[in-house]
Amino acid sequence: EAGVAQSPRYKIIEKRQSVAFWCNPISGHATLYWYQQILGQGPKLLIQFQNNGVVDDSQLPKDRFSAERLKGVDSTLKIQPAKLEDSAVYLCASSGKRDTQYFGPGTRLTVL
Amino acid sequence: GQQVMQIPQYQHVQEGEDFTTYCNSSTTLSNIQWYKQRPGGHPVFLIQLVKSGEVKKQKRLTFQFGEAKKNSSLHITATQTTDVGTYFCAFRRMGLRGSARQLTFGSGTQLTVLP
Numbered sequence: 001e002a003g004v005a006q007s008p009r010y011k012i013i014e015k016r017q018s019v020a021f022w023c024n025p026i027s028g029h030a031t032l033y034w035y036q037q038i039l040g041q042g043p044k045l046l047i048q049f050q051n052n053g054v055v056d057d058s059q060l061p062k063d064r065f066s067a068e069r070l071k072g073v074d075s076t077l078k079i080q081p082a083k084l085e086d087s088a089v090y091l092c093a094s095s096g097k098r099d100t101q102y103f104g105p106g107t108r109l110t111v112l
Numbered sequence: 113g114q115q116v117m118q119i120p121q122y123q124h125v126q127e128g129e130d131f132t133t134y135c136n137s138s139t140t141l142s143n144i145q146w147y148k149q150r151p152g153g154h155p156v157f158l159i160q161l162v163k164s165g166e167v168k169k170q171k172r173l174t175f176q177f178g179e180a181k182k183n184s185s186l187h188i189t190a191t192q193t194t195d196v197g198t199y200f201c202a203f204r205r206m207g208l209r210g211s212a213r214q215l216t217f218g219s220g221t222q223l224t225v226l227p
Contacts, residue, residue, distance in 0.1 A: 033215075042200050042217030043155065056214050091154060099145070101215065103154040 002026065004104030006092050012110045018080035021107045025073070025094030031055075033101065034067055034077050035091040043091055049075065079109075087111045115139075118201055118218035126226050131188040133221035135201035142204040144177060144184045145215070150197040155217075158186075191225045198222045 005024040013019050025032050030051050035043035046065065048056040052072040060067070064083070069075040079086055089108050093101040115138040125131050135144065143162045147155040159168055161177035161184060168175045174187040188195055198220040205214075 042202075042220050044217070045214055048214070058214075093155075099143070099160060100157045101155075102157070106154050 004092055004094055004102055006090075006104035006107055008107055009105060010108050010110075012112065013082055014112050015084055016081040018078065019082055019109060020076050020078045021090050021092075021109075023075045023077070023092030023104060025075070025092070026096070026102055029094035029096045029102075030072070031095045032069055032075050033093040033095075034075070035093065035103075037089045037091055037106070039088070046077070082109075082111045084111050116141075116201070116203060116216070116218055118221060120221055121219065122222045122224070124224045124226060125191050127193060128190050131191050131195070131223055132185055133199050133201075133223075134183065134185045135203070135218050136183045137203065138182070139205070140181050141184075142181075145202045146175060146184075146186050147200045147202060147217075148197050149200065149220070153197075155200060188223075191223070193225050193227055196223060196225050 004026055007022050011019055032049045034046045036046055037043045044059060046060045047054060047067045049069045052069050064081060065079055067075060067077045077090060087110050089106040091106045092104045095101045116135060118135045123131055143160055145160045146158040148158055149155045159175045161175055164181050165179045166177040172189045176185045184201055186199055200220045201218040202215050
């Protein structure tokens with residue numbers, strides 16, 4: 001069974017630029033999550049999708065962050081414009097009928 | 113708001129020694145999960161505990177959920193260098209609408225095993 005795929009693995013941008021991350025969850029998993037993990041901290045949930053609907057986006061900075069999962073499979077997370085404090089690893093995870101979350105390798109974002 | 117503390121933040125042990133990390137909550141938890149994240153890697157699910165007083169074992173790892181469902185521990189017997197990484201507890205709040213399904217991660221315990 002293929003795991004959660006994410007791209008790119010690394011991204012370096014300057015502040016005020018835009019960036020987008022892509023996630024392909026495990027086949028058949030209805031729930032998809034985006035987390036932000038700042039160095040030395042635990043992952044923080046940004047947004048949770050159930051199929052193509054948003055379940056929880058209470059911690060998503062909506063003035064600059066957006067996410068979509070149009071067909072209920074792949075998802076993209078966008079930051080526009082980026083700030084220095086957005087430097088972090090962005091993790092995508094998916095879960096099926098069980099509560100177990102399977103994480104992708106993450107995208108390490110550096111904002112200069 | 114709900115306070116969950118994970119301690120210690122760092123732990124250095126000699127290979128062969130035991131290791132324990134704790135998650136302590138100020139309120140009752142619905143369930144608790146434990147994840148391991150290797151350096152440079154992503155979190156990997158280890159176990160979920162749901163019942164009061166539950167104890168589960170995976171080889172050298174023992175997981176406990178307190179009777180009051182307010183605390184949990186992960187104990188590793190006779191650590192090996194392969195145990196190196198950060199161990200996170202992750203929990204769901206009990207009895208709250210709306211955000212009840214959100215999984216919140218603790219701050220993690222970073223384990224270093226010295227050969």
